[in-house]
Amino acid sequence: MLPPIQLNGFNNNTAVKYNNVSHDLSIIPSEKLKYNIHSWSSYSQPYHPKNIMVNKPQDQSSRWSSSSNNHMQFVTIKLDKMSIVKTITFGKYHKVHVCNLREFRVYGGLTPNNMIELLHSGLINDCKTETFALKFKTNDIVFPCLYIKIVPLVAWGTNFNFSIWYVELRGHTQQQIVEKAYHEYINYRENEVIRLCLKHFRQRCFLDTFNSLQQLTNIKLEDQLLTNLHTNLVINGDFDTTEEILYRASERNLFDDYIRDCQCKPVWRRINATDKNGNSPYMRGGHQMCIDSELGKIYMFGGWDGTKNLADFWEYDENLEEWTCLSLDTSKDGGPTPRSCHRIAYDSINKQIYVLGYFIETPDISANKESDFWKYDIASRRWIKLSSNTAAKGGPSLICDHQMLIEPKSQMIYIFGGRNQSKNNGEDNYSGLYSYSIKEDKWRLLRSDTNQPEYSVQLKSRIEHAMLINPETNELYIFAGKRYKDFTERKNNYLSDFYIYRIDDDSVIEVSKNYTMQGGPDGGFTQRATMDVELGEIYMLSGLLNEKNSNVDTIKNILWVYNIKKNKWTKIYQNTNYGSEYNNRISEIEPCTRFASQLVYDTKRKVHYLFGGNPGEVIDQSIRLNDFWELKLVRPNNEDILRSAKFHIRKQKYKEICNTGEYLQALKYLQNNVSEVVNHNDENESKEFRELTKFLFNIKQNPNNNPKTNNIQEKNDMLNDVYQERTELYEFLLKYFPNSMKEPLENLVDLVPIS
């Protein structure tokens, strides 16, 4: 049997067609799926796999337990009906148990021998039921399953066998929907096989077969533009038209996907701005900033200067590079008291700023523990107190280190997590997810930390995490931060999980339980995150880190980019050295390491701004920073890509001139046309260019010009060589184009099993 074909990269128009099923699925509620046990690797008496079908947390024997703890263990479930499987829920024993699965994988498919991975995660060793979202579509193709295979990898106790107590699957079984999805999935696979064949035949120059297969099936291998590119480059060898096609493609912004995927280069610039009197904001950490990208204005409020809370309020103009102090103490201007670890959020429609929460020193028992809620109107320069105690109105108690943001169109504010400081009468340690309707002045608790809907992914509350909103999909992205079981626990528990909260249907999707395991950032605290919806990217600057295999916190400035669509983290920047001496020395080149800083992103100008923070100075712990930085992420542009493409095209043309034996012409072409498109600053490219001269001394005899060799075989070989070279060049140039336009990335030959 052939391995499963990966589901990625295919026609745009097909993708649109398949959206229907996904759309249906979001409306219909999922149901519990009936199943039977199909097969298993082993079990020890009396722990038969069929026990996982019933949930009896009190009964130690109501579980599957393997008879070995090697990596060959599995249980395969056969569903009663072919279904679209959306979640898996694991029940557990009523006590902790060493046999619980610390790490496992779940696979699904239509046959037991051909399954794809739906989940890779782990259970917490406690007695709480856990639900995980399963992958049920890739690239908008929904795929139904008949078999689900659970593969234990690691148990909580080493040397112990694996046990699963209870498994519940939820999804859709409605015949109409599942059959529709099934046919679309089968069609998709059939289409992909044809396209793989088309690619293979054309690559191998079986052009008659290629053409007849294309005519018979009427399946397109690629976008017409790329077919033109192929015809001109590979078949006709018309290099000038090839360049012309690429130029037109760049004008249509077709290289944008490629540009987005290119590693960007961070460029830091220190801003030494002041106000008209030469003043600038003092040093601080735990402050707040927000940005008006439209007008290019940044607002900063409050923070901790190392000894006291601040209530100063500043505005920075990006165009003038100038600060303005709006207030030295907002509490004297009818606004909030000095504070730190609060949150502010900016309403881009009404140009208003909201302020909620602050941190109280623990010894300060006399402090007022009521949560005030403020609005600042930029136009009238006026503070408005919306509430002196949000808890009394159904909102959060006094919290700090939470997250707050505004969805401007619906005029809704979302607040998630934070440490609950007015905790008495058995309230939760952590504040849940709240919404606040600006128009109705109404609070709603969407998720409390401890009481969450059954059989759904749990949204664990936390502090100093990141939360962002995608206004296009109306989704909240929640990740990172810190959570103790209770606040007396000293153990670090930095999170590296990632959740999506869908506002429209009030549901939670688990994107990752541990992105560190998937090559993403280490677990951390006080990460600062921003988002560019246009580019589909999230940026995260690390603060305090708890690196793998270490119990010591480190502070590092590491910048990660997360590609939302691809669910992929990439590290793009890290300042490697640590220590105040080094930090001072480079203070004009890049920011020194810090946490509790503030980072905002101007979505219009595509620039980040970083201010202040805590450098984590060991000797003088009251030191805070007041430096202000601009960060640009530089990527190659259309011109860079065109130049590089031309270099490779002209290199090929030059080689082909060499083949004709016209070496004077070849030399001239190398000196003029190739040279002008070489980036001589790029050492590798420059070297490659210099090495091209060797072809001048390696000139092949052109069989057409040589009367002695009328050998057809030899002539064919040479044409074949040229065809192969041009095909390689064609495939190289394809990397600039979006996946949706081009031939499949996979090769038919790779599907041949070697056994």
Added chain:
Amino acid sequence: MSSRSNYNNNSLHSSFKSKSVCQLNCRYCNGVLCRRGMKAILLADTRVELYSTDAAPIGVQLVANDYVTRNCLCQIRDVACLGCGNVVGYHVTQPCEVCMSACNNGHFWMFHNDSVKAKERMDPTGQKPLLWAQLLYHDKSPNSYDDECEIICR
């Protein structure tokens, strides 16, 4: 820590020498936990009956962390059956002074009565129960699964 009398390396107090040796199986999965079990009572609470042994048993492993009970200051840690993972007893990782000075059998590995099934082992004649006096101290190796039936190759 369990039962009276002082344990002096290779000499057991006479009252223990006359006790029979038990094989202990897991009550949950029936796996063999230990072949050198002794019925005993808990020093700190004589109402509690349990089984003890003198060396790390073959069928269990330590789990989780040390803790202290209300009875005494001994640091103990649970042991779980390697077959099914259920907690079947505990190991005294650090005995307290009170228990050490009291009369004890020197056993640091305990099995809960309700987690094990005990069966008396027979002596080489197969007629009478095997007694602790007949077990030699140097046979204590936890790896010797079958310490009285020597296989002779001849």
